[in-house]
Amino acid sequence: MDLTWGPAEEAFRAEARDWLAANVPAEPLPSGDTREGFARHLEWERRLFDARWAVVSWPQRYGGRDASLWEWCIFEEEYYRAGAPQRVTQNGIFLLGPTLFAFGTPAQQDRFLPKMASGEETWCQGWSEPDAGSDLAGIRSTAVRDDAASGWRLSGQKTWTTRGAFCTHLFGLFRSDPSAERHRGLTYFLVPLDTPGVTVRGFGRLDGDEGFAEVFLDEAFVSDDMILGELHEGWRVAMATTGSERGLTLRSPGRFTATADRLVELWRNLGEDASDPGLRHQVVQAVIDAEAYRLQTLATVTALTDGASPGAESSLTKVFWSELDVRLHEIALALLGTAAELEDNGWAKGHQFALSGPIYAGTNEIQRNVIAERVLGLPRR
Amino acid sequence: MRFAFTDDQLALRDAVRDLLAKECPPSEVAEAWTNATGRTTRAWEALRAMGVLDALVPEADGGLGLTVLDLVLVCEEAGRVALPEPLVEHAVVAAPVVGAGRESLTALVGAMSFVAYADTADAVLVQDDDRLLLVPAPALVLEPEPSVDHARRVFTLDWSASDAAVEVGASVACAEAIDRATLGRAAYLLGLAQHLLDATVEYASTRHQFGAPIGSFQAIKHKLADVRIALEFARPLVYRAASSIVVGDPAASVHVSMGAAQSIDAALCAARHALQCHGAIGYSYEHDLHHWMKRVWTLARAGGDASWHRERVARAILDRT
Ligand SMILES: Cc1cc2nc3c(=O)[nH]c(=O)nc-3n(C[C@H](O)[C@H](O)[C@H](O)COP(=O)(O)OP(=O)(O)OC[C@H]3O[C@@H](n4cnc5c(N)ncnc54)[C@H](O)[C@@H]3O)c2cc1C
Numbered sequence: 001m002d003l004t005w006g007p008a009e010e011a012f013r014a015e016a017r018d019w020l021a022a023n024v025p026a027e028p029l030p031s032g033d034t035r036e037g038f039a040r041h042l043e044w045e046r047r048l049f050d051a052r053w054a055v056v057s058w059p060q061r062y063g064g065r066d067a068s069l070w071e072w073c074i075f076e077e078e079y080y081r082a083g084a085p086q087r088v089t090q091n092g093i094f095l096l097g098p099t100l101f102a103f104g105t106p107a108q109q110d111r112f113l114p115k116m117a118s119g120e121e122t123w124c125q126g127w128s129e130p131d132a133g134s135d136l137a138g139i140r141s142t143a144v145r146d147d148a149a150s151g152w153r154l155s156g157q158k159t160w161t162t163r164g165a166f167c168t169h170l171f172g173l174f175r176s177d178p179s180a181e182r183h184r185g186l187t188y189f190l191v192p193l194d195t196p197g198v199t200v201r202g203f204g205r206l207d208g209d210e211g212f213a214e215v216f217l218d219e220a221f222v223s224d225d226m227i228l229g230e231l232h233e234g235w236r237v238a239m240a241t242t243g244s245e246r247g248l249t250l251r252s253p254g255r256f257t258a259t260a261d262r263l264v265e266l267w268r269n270l271g272e273d274a275s276d277p278g279l280r281h282q283v284v285q286a287v288i289d290a291e292a293y294r295l296q297t298l299a300t301v302t303a304l305t306d307g308a309s310p311g312a313e314s315s316l317t318k319v320f321w322s323e324l325d326v327r328l329h330e331i332a333l334a335l336l337g338t339a340a341e342l343e344d345n346g347w348a349k350g351h352q353f354a355l356s357g358p359i360y361a362g363t364n365e366i367q368r369n370v371i372a373e374r375v376l377g378l379p380r381r
Numbered sequence: 382m383r384f385a386f387t388d389d390q391l392a393l394r395d396a397v398r399d400l401l402a403k404e405c406p407p408s409e410v411a412e413a414w415t416n417a418t419g420r421t422t423r424a425w426e427a428l429r430a431m432g433v434l435d436a437l438v439p440e441a442d443g444g445l446g447l448t449v450l451d452l453v454l455v456c457e458e459a460g461r462v463a464l465p466e467p468l469v470e471h472a473v474v475a476a477p478v479v480g481a482g483r484e485s486l487t488a489l490v491g492a493m494s495f496v497a498y499a500d501t502a503d504a505v506l507v508q509d510d511d512r513l514l515l516v517p518a519p520a521l522v523l524e525p526e527p528s529v530d531h532a533r534r535v536f537t538l539d540w541s542a543s544d545a546a547v548e549v550g551a552s553v554a555c556a557e558a559i560d561r562a563t564l565g566r567a568a569y570l571l572g573l574a575q576h577l578l579d580a581t582v583e584y585a586s587t588r589h590q591f592g593a594p595i596g597s598f599q600a601i602k603h604k605l606a607d608v609r610i611a612l613e614f615a616r617p618l619v620y621r622a623a624s625s626i627v628v629g630d631p632a633a634s635v636h637v638s639m640g641a642a643q644s645i646d647a648a649l650c651a652a653r654h655a656l657q658c659h660g661a662i663g664y665s666y667e668h669d670l671h672h673w674m675k676r677v678w679t680l681a682r683a684g685g686d687a688s689w690h691r692e693r694v695a696r697a698i699l700d701r702t
Contacts, residue, residue, distance in 0.1 A: 001450060001624050002383045009382065070382055267699055280699065281691045287698060288618070288639045288691075295617035298384040306385070316613045319606075365599075371609055372602030376582050379597045 003298070005074070012067070013074045019051055020082035031349075032088040033211030035202075038166040041088040045119035055093055055117045062109075063117040069301045077254035081261070088163060092116045092123030096171050103188075103229040103237050112190070126158040126172025126191070126215060127238070134366050136173075137182040137235070141217065143174035143189065151223040152176070154189060154197075157216050160360075164213025165202025168193055173234045180232065188234035190226045197221070207352045251321045253294040259328045259350070260290035263335075266347075270335045282331045289324045293317075312374035315367040322357030322364060329354045384617070386454065393447075394454035398461075400427050405462045407669045410532055413465040414672070418501050419534035425466050425485070434472050435481035443481035449473065449561060453568045453623040460572020463676050465532035467498040469565030474558050475506040478550050479515055491559035492685040495535035499523050506549070506558070507540055513550035513558060520545035530675040560626055560637045563690075566680050567619045567637075567644040571612065573677050574644075574651035578608045580670065581655045595658070604654040611647035618643045635697045638690035645687040652677045 005013070029044065030037035048054040049063055057072045058064025067075065087093070093116060100109055115121040132138040141156025154174055164170065170191045177185030193200055197220035202210040229237035267283045274280070296317070304310065329351035333340040336347065343349070358364040372378040386394075404424040413419050428434055436452055438444025452473055459468045467487045475486035488506040489496040490513070499505055504517045522539035540546055550558065582605060585596030595601050619640035625633040652674040656663045663670045681687070 001385065001387075001620070003621060003624050003628075005382055264699060271699070280695055281688060283699065284691045284695045285642070288643060288694065289614065291639060292614040292618050292643060295384065295621050296614055298382065299617050299620075302383055302385045313613075316610050319610055320614055365603070368603040368606040369599065371606035372596075376578075376605055376609060377586070378582060378602055378605065379586055379594045381593070381597045381599075 005070075009070060009074060012071050013078060016053070016075050016078040017082070019053065020078055020084055023047060023051070024082045024084045028083075029085050031207075031209050032086050033163060033205065033207075033209035035166060035210065037209075038088055038163065041085055042119045042122070044085050045087070045089050049118045054089075054119070055097070058097070058113070058117065062113040069304060073252060073254070073297065073301060076252035077257065080252075080254040080258035083258075088166075089116070089119050089122055091125045091162060092121070092169075095125060096123050099171075099188075099228065099237060099240050102240055105225075107225065108190075108228065121169055122163070122167040123169045123171060124161045124164040124167040124193075124213070124215075126161055126164075126170045128160045129157055130159055134363055136238075137186075139173050139175055139186060141172070141174045142178065143176040143187055144219075145176075146221065149221060149223075151221055151226075152187075152189070153219040153221055154191065154217045155219055157214060159212075159214045161200075161213040161215050162360075163211060164193075164200055164215055165210055170215060171228070173238055176234075177232050183235040185232050186234035186238075187231055188228040188237040189222055190228055191217075191220065191222055195220045195222065206355065207349055253290070253297045256290045256321060256324055256328065257294055259325070260287045263287070263328055263332055266332055266335050270337075273337075274335055275337065276334060279331060279334055282327075282334075286324070286328050286331055289320075289327070293321055293324060296320075312370055315362075315370040316375065318361060319358075319364045319367045319371070322354075322361075325354040325357050384620070386450075386620075390451050390454060393451060394458060396431065397428075397433065397455045397458045400424075400431060401458055401462045401464060403427075405464050407462075407672070410463050410465055410672050411669060413532040415531070418498075419532050420465055420498065420501060424464060428466070428468070428472075433468075435476050436472060437477040438481040444476070448623075448627045449564060450620075450623045450627050453564065453620060456565050456568035457572035457575070460569035460574075460676075461576045463532070463573060463576070463673050467502070469562060469569060470497060470506075473565035474562045475504075477561075478506060478513060478554060478558060479504070488558070488562060489538055490555070490562050490684075492689060493562070493683055494537070495526055495528070495683070496523075496538050497533050497535050497683075499536045499538060500525070500534065505538065505540075507538065507546070508555055508558070509546075511552035511555050512548050513555050514540070514546040515549045516540045516546045528679060530672075530679045532672065533676060533679055535679075556634065557626070559684075560622075560634050563637045563641045563684055564619065564622055564626065566684060567622070567641045570644040570648035570677060570680055571616060571619060573673050573680070574608065574612055574615075574648040577648075577651040577655040577670075577673050577677070578605065578612065580673075581605060581608075581658045585658055601658050604658060608647070608651045608654050611643075611650050615640070615643040615647040632697070635694055638685075638693040641685070642687045642690040642694070645681045645690070648677045649681055649687075 029040045032038050032041040052065055055064040056067040056075045059066055143152040143154050146153050158172055170193055173186045174189055175185055176187035197218045199216040200213050202213045205211040263283055329347055332347040336345055339345045373380055404427045405421055409421045432445045435444040436447040440446035470487040474488040484503045485501055486504055487496055487498050487502040490508040504515050507514045507516055523536040526535050528535045585601050586594050588595050622636040622640040625636040662668050
């Protein structure tokens with residue numbers, strides 16, 4: 001066991017920290033879940049890309065640095081510590097990206113990864129449908145073979161699509177074999193949103209920002225080379241993506257240790273006057289939990305580096321970080337007292353977003369089922 | 382950066398696991414509940430033969446020259462079988478201060494009010510302000526106290542009248558002993574919690590009601606999932622604390638208290654859910670579940686409960702100017 005960073009990692013950290021200090025916008029950008037804010041965030045993404053910080057763990061030829069998982073953790077830690085903008089490209093870079101590396105053909109990788117990294121093409125995730133939420137295998141959107149055109153015609157409705165109204169592309173699951181049921185007969189498609197037959201309608205999330213979208217597809221044509229992985233094998237491909245979403249790549253510990261640091265600052269300013277003396281220990285416990293998440297990640301990265309592959313354990317992580325995020329914000333609101341009524345108190349928006357953590361990426365009820373059945377081995381119903 | 386145990390450390394853990402499976406089955410713990418000493422018949426000597434009791438003593442002085450990073454997993458194994466022996470007190474706390482070759486040591490340091498297994502000890506390591514004293518058995522004035530856990534016999538101790546006490550350590554040694562004691566208990570609690578979880582998963586998979594194993598009901602599943610999550614995010618804090626002690630990290634005491642608070646909470650959660658998921662059988666004195674629960678309830682308070690440790694962390698991270 002060696003919990004210190006080597007000189008190469010320290011140098012990497014210093015380089016990231018210096019660049020972020022010089023480049024992170026002094027004023028926070030408008031929310032990336034609005035049309036104007038999204039555009040401003042893409043300018044920031046472009047700056048990250050030009051300095052090769054957009055996709056540090058990717059190969060150099062796609063704009064990355066071939067960084068190790070360790071360096072990726074370090075970069076994330078510095079990124080959130082610097083208070084840098086939210087990554088509006090995350091669903092592409094952190095969710096589809098790893099899937100393209102694992103399942104994409106070389107041609108698909110060359111076609112999609114560079115523009116994903118630069119933010120020129122932006123991706124949204126098309127899993128959920130009005131009647132397929134937790135029970136994702138209930139997907140009804142269809143893919144019908146068009147032999148003459150060597151491709152597929154997609155029809156149906158996707159919903160809750162994050163930033164769908166601003167993105168250029170969608171990745172999602174469609175039922176390609178109507179005779180197959182549930183997890184079988186689904187195919188993973190890559191869909192340009194400007195394809196004829198695709199209509200996108202943005203709508204407000206809890207905080208009022210237009211961060212959600214519905215995507216309607218009416219015989220929208222995609223060619224064969226827009227299938228990721230094997231035909232009818234979409235479920236397996238998609239599960240690789242949800243593994244990333246629950247685990248390491250979407251929510252790195254740096255995010256929560258940075259929030260915990262902010263909470264400690266808030267305590268130092270307001271703690272003396274807190275109406276509830278128990279808040280002191282709640283703040284401490286939240287800091288301990290953020291630290292526990294950081295350390296658990298270091299153990300996971302060590303195991304992955306040794307060749308282990310991520311499994312159902314990512315569900316443990318998902319429940320923990322999402323509920324930690326809610327606690328961090330609830331404690332902050334309690335410290336703020338009556339100022340917690342206000343939208344601009346520095347925590348209200350974060351609080352509302354944190355509340356979505358236990359819902360998206362597979363609800364925490366579903367994660368607890370997964371933990372019970374696949375980690376603990378309890379019997380299925 | 383590397384956050385994992387070495388093959389040697391894992392091999393030692395496995396060897397101790399095998400040893401304890403043989404020498405400390407549940408029947409031995411049950412026996413300890415009612416016998417004269419509250420201890421096992423053979424486990425202590427078997428651990429001595431393996432070198433575990435003096436493992437932290439330098440090789441030149443008759444020990445194995447190991448560190449708490451080697452012993453943290455051993456303590457966890459002891460917790461899994463609810464070993465009724467002063468393993469933490471002797472091997473983790475006292476032997477590195479006192480030296481190798483003692484029969485059976487115990488310790489009273491930090492926020493502890495009671496000293497465990499003192500009537501069968503040949504000496505007790507006692508904290509006196511910021512000194513460590515060793516009080517030999519004949520000089521001990523012991524008052525038995527009725528512990529909730531009958532296989533962890535505890536006593537109040539009076540030594541002030543004795544001039545047989547010898548100073549064996551000053552303030553640094555004293556602070557380190559307190560940290561080691563806290564770490565050892567935290568690791569024990571992890572093992573206790575792991576057993577409570579494993580035993581309950583097994584029970585919930587075989588007990589049927591409404592024509593189905595109770596473990597197929599979500600209310601049961603989610604409780605046990607929560608125990609698994611609590612353990613997942615307690616272990617790394619305890620292991621990091623061990624590492625911080627070994628490398629002499631200035632924040633070691635804070636790290637120890639972080640690990641203690643988290644493992645105490647995880648173990649209390651495991652005990653609570655284990656009982657609820659067992660139903661009345663778990664509430665019965667004849668079932669052995671309570672041996673593990675009661676060890677959790679006592680170790681979770683010996684030397685400071687979770688709030689006590691959170692306050693220690695609070696003073697370090699909130700009150701700094
Ligand atoms: C902020 C946000 C962003 C999102 N972004 C996207 C996106 O970009 N792309 C996308 O495809 N989707 C997205 N989603 C949708 C998300 O994946 C779904 O909300 C989620 O899968 C749950 O589905 P549902 O909302 O239909 O709830 P339901 O499945 O209807 O669940 C409602 C409640 O019932 C519970 N429940 C359901 N089944 C069970 C069960 N078997 N056992 C116990 N409890 C159960 C759930 O846990 C939940 O509490 C997003 C959601 C949010 C909140």
